[in-house]
Amino acid sequence: MWTSLKAQLLEVGNVKLIGADATEYESKSTAGPGAGGRGSVFFSYEGHRVRLAVTDDSPITIRHIGGGTVMLTYGCIEVLGKLEKPGSHCPGQAYITISGSCIYHCRYCPVPGNAAPTKSIDEIVTLVKNAGDIHAISLTSGVVGTVEEEEKRALDAVEALKQFNLPIGVSIYPVAGTAQRLHEAGAAEVKFNLETATPELFREMCPGMDRDLINAELDTAVELFGKNHVFTNLIFGLGETDDEMKSTIDEVCRRGIIPTLRPFSPAAELKDLPRPGFKRFMNLYKHHRAALASNGLDATKAETMCIACTGCDMVPGLD
Template structure:
């Protein structure tokens, strides 16, 4: 039931939030699909979760009854569940964007148009301390000057956060040696994003970025961090075919890398491009599940970032 319901909810991606005040359960993002938006909530049902952006109009309604208890309504579907409080951006983690602006202009990304300042290390430490009961710290970042400078800034933050003695995951745009330096700094897991299913689509969507470098650092990361602890985002809905997406999934899983299948969320220069539909969600999800199993990969081993959260994506083994 949950897999089908979540795919239907992610197809829409938004919800009207009604009922009693639920502001303590809302989260705002400076990175990812929700960057610059009104905010989002995490709906939880029987240990599973989905993240939906709050909107003035949506066919999905989440009515807050009180104390986090909500009734989700979508057509003839009614599900009683809970809203989860975000630690910092997502439940159970302090998921923090270091630099909220970026010199790259990926066509689907809203970050350049909603640039936010770079957080200082002291501010990040305070956010982690204020996040409450968390089991992981996850860091991501745009590129404000150069990728080398961003990595140096990230390494300094990681070293300062090691005092919390919980797993730290990092997702940044890599340069040669990034995986090794993050591993030496004490990072537990990494995510270097390939973003698209094919090199041609990557060149079109992410001008100026080096896909070969990302691939090289992903392979090096598997050697250092081990299988089940190296991830990459693959966005579907940008114009690739199902076969192209499945080929990319198969290749990554064979290399020991867990892909996170991220449904396209209209934004950036592609605001008029539609979100993927329910049937495509389920088709790719089933293939993803089979590819992970065939290569002995287990998403339940992940400790940080998106695979551990599951809010924005369908995650085989957790959903």
């Protein structure tokens, strides 16, 4: 039931929040899907979760009864569940964006238009201290200044956050040697994002970025961090075919990398492009599950970042 329900909810991607005040359950993002938007909530049902953007106009309604208990209604579907409190951006983790702006202008990404500030190390440490009951720390970032400067900020943050004795995951745009330096600094997991199913789409969607470099750092990361601890985002809904996406899923899984299948969320230059539909979610999810299994990969072993959260994506083994 959950897999089908989550695919239907992610097909829409947003929710109308009514009922008792739910401010303490809402989260705002400066990176990823929904960056710069009104905010989002994490709906939980029988140990599973989905993250939905809050809007005034959605076919999905969540009525907050009180104390985090909610009734989700979508057409003929009615499900009693819970809202989860975000630690810092997502439940159970302090998921922190270091730099909330970016010199790159990926066509689907709202971050360059946000002009959000870069957090200091003291601010990052304070966010973790105030995150409540968490089991992991995750860091992501745009690129402000140079890629090398952004990597240095991430390395400094990892060093400062080791005091909490929690696994630290890092997702940044790499340069040559980034995986090695993050490993030496004490990061537990890394995510370097290939973003698209094909190199041709990557050149179109992410001008100025180097896919070959990302691939090289991913392979180095598998050698250093091991299987089940290296990830890459693959966005579906940007114009690729199912065969192209499945081929890339197979390729990265063979290399020991767990792909995060991220549904396209209309934003930036592509704000008028539709979200992927339910049938596509289910088709790719089934292929993703089989590809992980056939290559000895297990998403339940992930300790940090998006795979461990599951809010924005369907994750085999956890959904």
